[in-house]
Amino acid sequence: xxxxxxxxxxxxxxxxxxxxxxxxxxxxxxxxxxxxxxxxxxxxxxxxxxxxxxxxxxxxxxxxxxxxxxxxxxxxxxxxxxxxxxxxxxxxxxxxxxxxxxxxxxxxxxxxxxxxxxxxxxxxxxxxxxxxxxxxxxxxxxxxxxxxxxxxxxxxxxxxxxxxxxxxxxxxxxxxxxxxxxxxxxxxxxxxxxxxxxxxxxxxxxxxxxxxxxxxxxxxxxxxxxxxxxxxxxxxxxxxxxxxxxxxxxxxxxxxxxxxxxxxxxxxxxxxxxxxxxxxxxxxxxxxxxxxxxxxxxxxxxxxxxxxxxxxxxxxxxxxxxxxxxxxxxxxxxxxxxxxxxxxxxxxxxxxxxxxxxxxxxxxxxxxxxxxxxxxxxxxxxxxxxxxxxxxxxxxxxxxxxxxxxxxxxxxxxxxxxxxxxxxxxxxxxxxxxxxxxxxx
RNA sequence: GGGGGGUUUCCCGAGCGGUCAAAGGGGACGGACUGUAAAUCCGUUGGCAACGCCUUCGCAGGUUCGAAUCCUGCACCCCCCA
Numbered sequence: 302x303x304x305x306x307x308x309x310x311x312x313x314x315x316x317x318x319x320x321x322x323x324x325x326x327x328x329x330x331x332x333x334x335x336x337x338x339x340x341x342x343x344x345x346x347x348x349x350x351x352x353x354x355x356x357x358x359x360x361x362x363x364x365x366x367x368x369x370x371x372x373x374x375x376x377x378x379x380x381x382x383x384x385x386x387x388x389x390x391x392x393x394x395x396x397x398x399x400x401x402x403x404x405x406x407x408x409x410x411x412x413x414x415x416x417x418x419x420x421x422x423x424x425x426x427x428x429x430x431x432x433x434x435x436x437x438x439x440x441x442x443x444x445x446x447x448x449x450x451x452x453x454x455x456x457x458x459x460x461x462x463x464x465x466x467x468x469x470x471x472x473x474x475x476x477x478x479x480x481x482x483x484x485x486x487x488x489x490x491x492x493x494x495x496x497x498x499x500x501x502x503x504x505x506x507x508x509x510x511x512x513x514x515x516x517x518x519x520x521x522x523x524x525x526x527x528x529x530x531x532x533x534x535x536x537x538x539x540x541x542x543x544x545x546x547x548x549x550x551x552x553x554x555x556x557x558x559x560x561x562x563x564x565x566x567x568x569x570x571x572x573x574x575x576x577x578x579x580x581x582x583x584x585x586x587x588x589x590x591x592x593x594x595x596x597x598x599x600x601x602x603x604x605x606x607x608x609x610x611x612x613x614x615x616x617x618x619x620x621x622x623x624x625x626x627x628x629x630x631x632x633x634x635x636x637x638x639x640x641x642x643x644x645x646x647x648x649x650x651x652x653x654x655x656x657x658x659x660x661x662x663x664x665x666x667x668x669x670x671x672x673x674x675x676x677x678x679x680x681x682x683x684x685x686x687x688x689x690x691x692x693x694x695x696x697x698x699x700x701x702x703x704x705x706x707x708x709x710x711x712x713x714x715x716x717x718x719x720x721x722x723x724x725x726x727x728x729x730x731x732x733x734x735x736x737x738x739x740x741x742x
Numbered sequence: 743g744g745g746g747g748g749u750u751u752c753c754c755g756a757g758c759g760g761u762c763a764a765a766g767g768g769g770a771c772g773g774a775c776u777g778u779a780a781a782u783c784c785g786u787u788g789g790c791a792a793c794g795c796c797u798u799c800g801c802a803g804g805u806u807c808g809a810a811u812c813c814u815g816c817a818c819c820c821c822c823c824a
Contacts, residue, residue: 558778561778562778562779564779565777565779593777594777594779595776595777595779596777597777597778600777624778627778628778676788676789676790677789677790678788678789678790678792679771679787681792682771682772682786682787683771683772683786685772685786686771686772686773686785686786687772687773688771688772688773689772718771718772719771719772719773720772720778721778
């Protein structure tokens with residue numbers, strides 16, 4: 302007995318458009334199907350925007366279907382005009398190569414590649430597109446695309462109607478490539494369903510049309526809504542840019558924090574759309590959020606589920622530990638390793654360890670060298686006002702001298718002003734001149 | 743070309759010879775409160791070896807015991823009459 306994937310997607314609000322709302326549920330429940338979603342390698346890491354389709358693939362697989370993650374090594378060379386207001390810059394071949402590798406790596410944990418006939422597949426359309434000659438493509442594929450139908454697509458229309466930006470023939474052709482991908486995946490793997498974000502609808506239907514023309518076969522499509530916040534802005538945007546899935550670009554802590562801070566109004570939808578929690582639990586969380594919003598059970602559950610999914614149990618543990626430290630009590634008896642992990646996003650400065658020998662380093666100086674105060678006066682003020690903390694412990698004596706006893710780990714002292722501004726001081730031998738070793742910011 | 747007004751500390755904006763590091767507001771930063779929210783309240787807001795000293799009020803000079811405040815020149819901005 303298969304899980305009713307369509308009904309599940311429906312109540313989660315994950316179906317924006319589908320080619321056939323009455324036929325698809327039955328088709329999906331009556332057998333194992335092969336489906337795909339495409340990801341263009343525009344960066345070497347996925348970001349939150351990719352999460353939705355990637356999770357869709359995962360949901361389908363768990364419901365007994367076979368997912369294909371298609372990486373657009375070929376289409377990425379062109380640039381998808383959908384949802385873009387301007388012509389895109391082309392990526393170099395090398396950059397593209399690196400991005401493809403990065404994405405493949407990142408997709409691994411989401412899908413099961415060792416599940417017998419349901420094993421997920423990774424495909425790269427460069428593999429079949431590169432062999433295509435221009436003439437061959439025009440004859441076999443291009444011939445099947447009526448220009449008037451192409452011009453009628455929203456993605457194209459939107460761009461042509463703007464008078465400040467046009468569209469090149471290259472981007473115009475993007476649709477053909479993606480359409481052909483669908484047909485190719487059908488030929489090769491019997492893939493009959495393509496899913497994607499709502500901005501992909503035009504490309505998906507182009508593929509369906511092409512399937513009908515070239516192979517006389519019925520293909521299907523489905524899109525999920527774009528993930529936006531109640532205020533209309535995109536989910537997953539931070540002041541620093543996108544929220545990446547790669548730990549190098551967005552630390553597990555920052556990732557976790559983003560979800561912890563989701564607005565109450567958005568939390569319910571995020572739970573539905575981004576987690577695999579069952580309906581009963583989500584309903585319960587909705588109720589809890591209503592009754593005691595301050596407890597923020599929903600946000601915690603959301604952050605937990607997503608961080609575990611993206612960064613694994615270790616990543617989640619690190620994020621939770623970092624959260625405790627950032628908002629919690631004294632920092633003590635930790636190792637350098639732990640501190641560096643927790644404070645990965647925090648600027649640090651180095652000082653020779655001799656500075657901790659008697660009489661020690663004045664707290665005032667420590668704050669200025671760490672960059673937490675612009676001047677000694679500012680440092681004084683912070684201390685006097687009770688806004689200076691060493692290892693999360695308030696120190697309000699102006700004459701405080703820091704010594705080896707204040708180290709939180711082997712070589713690090715954690716300084717903080719105010720509620721959240723942190724900086725690390727590392728005491729190491731080989732440092733020659735403290736002024737040149739500042740980093741971060 | 744003629745006449746008038748302006749240029750103040752991060753921003754707006756008072757000050758019009760000493761009591762001015764310069765009112766008030768905004769912002770920012772600390773603290774309390776709180777849900778790691780918003781609002782609110784309190785405090786701080788040029789620098790330094792700090793009951794004192796130094797630098798700051800468009801720029802450069804001058805008058806004066808003393809100038810952000812008065813005079814001269816320069817630069818930029820605004821308004822009115824040509």
